Amino acid sequence: MSNLWDQQQNKIEVYLDDNKEPIAVYSPPARFELDTTTLDDGEHKLTVIAYSEDGKKSVRDVKFIVRNGPGITIQGLKENDIVEGKISLLVNAYGASAKEKWEPTTAETPSPIPSWIWVLFILIVAWSMFYFINQWNPPEEFANTPTYKKPQITEVTKEASQNLTAINGADIYRKSCSSCHQENGQGLTNVFPPLMSDDVVKAKDPTEHIRIVLFGLQGKVINGIKYSTPMPAWADQLSDEEVAAVVNHERTSWGNNAQLVQAKDVRKVRENRK
Ligand code: HEC
Structure with missing residues (x-):
């Protein structure tokens, strides 16, 4: 059936x-x-x-x-771990079927702080120290001691770069010399002597070159030409560095290829005159 x-x-x-x-x-x-x-x-x-x-x-x-019984966690021992001596274990049981509601709090098992939290913590501490050191203004009376004085890097470089742009032989020549000797170094026939292929400018010993730029020149016959205008003196207008730069510009322009001078060479000539 x-x-x-x-x-x-x-x-x-x-x-x-x-x-x-x-x-x-x-x-x-x-x-x-x-x-x-x-x-x-x-x-x-x-x-x-x-x-x-x-x-x-x-x-x-x-x-x-x-699984109606409580959940079990074991810390300190995993499946197939190889152990020796005494080991410390943390055993916890949580949750049970008898309870109507499952309470998350009873499921919490104490566990070590994860390493990424440590990394984050260290980063935050490092950053705050960095921030503090950067923002901290030392008390007035200590502000200029070597320990607290901030390096004036920005100002130094600013000043240095100003010097660099100021001391440019070509610029000085254009500003102070080219009105007479001309941009192309060829001067004006019978009025201003050319510096291109000029004996003084090409001379190995730069002393005369420096002396003329510093203290000027008058009444010299150059290549058979007597110039009625004097060459002005620049000692009061140009620093040792500036004279060296403009002298070097003349020594290396328009086909000239003479030995270079340094500021200390200019200083020597300047001091010898005094
Ligand atoms: C106002 C015009 C004038 C200016 C500006 C001038 N020079 Fe002269 N320079 C002359 C004259 C003129 C002579 C020749 C003087 C003489 O023979 O007595 C001369 C001579 C020279 C000589 C010597 C040439 C030689 O063979 O003996 C040199 C070097 C020289 N000048 C460099 C310069 C430099 C560098 C500058 C700029 C910093 C300059 N001059 C600015 C007019 C000028």
């Missing part, structure tokens, strides 16, 4: 674990409640067998794990 019923209708049998008797028999679709509290914690298997009207059957196993 039951066989006839089997073959005529769709039917679903539900088995738990390896039990021979089904825990439920339904005709599909079926919704039912499985009360896991009656099961032991651990692995279980639900087997659903479905029969079609012509008696064909299919089987589906679903393995699942019941």
Whole structure:
């Protein structure tokens, strides 16, 4: 009789674990409640067998794990760890099926502070020290002691770069000399002598060159020409560095290729005159 019923209708049998008797028999679709509290914690298997009207059957196993007991954490020992001597373990149990509501607080297990928090902490401390040192203004009476005095780097470089741009031989020549000797160093015939291929400018010993620029020149006959205008003196207008720069500009321009001078050479000539 039951066989006839089997073959005529769709039917679903539900088995738990390896039990021979089904825990439920339904005709599909079926919704039912499985009360896991009656099961032991651990692995279980639900087997659903479905029969079609012509008696064909299919089987589906679903393995699942019941855990109604408290959760367990162990710190200090992992699966397959190799240990020796005494080891210290932290064991905790949390959560239980008996409770209606699962409370997250009871699930908290003390754990070591993660290393990224330490890294963050160190970065913040380092940054705040950096910030503090940079922002801190020392008390007035200590402000200029070597310990607290801030290096005046910005001002020094500013001054240095001003000097650099100021001491440019070509600039000085253009400003102070080219009106007479001309930009191209060829002077003006019979009025201002050329400095291009000039004996004084090309001379290996630069003393005369420096002396003329510093103290001027008057009445000298250069290459057979007597110049009626004097060459002005620059000692009061140009520093040693500036004279050296403009002298070097003349010594290396318009095809001239004479030995260079330094500010200290200019200083020597200047001092000898005094
Ligand atoms: C106002 C015009 C004038 C200016 C500006 C002038 N010079 Fe002269 N310079 C002369 C004259 C003129 C002579 C020739 C003087 C003489 O022969 O007595 C001369 C001579 C010279 C000589 C010597 C040439 C030689 O063969 O003896 C040198 C070097 C020289 N000048 C360099 C300079 C430099 C460097 C500057 C700029 C810092 C300059 N001069 C600015 C007019 C000028």
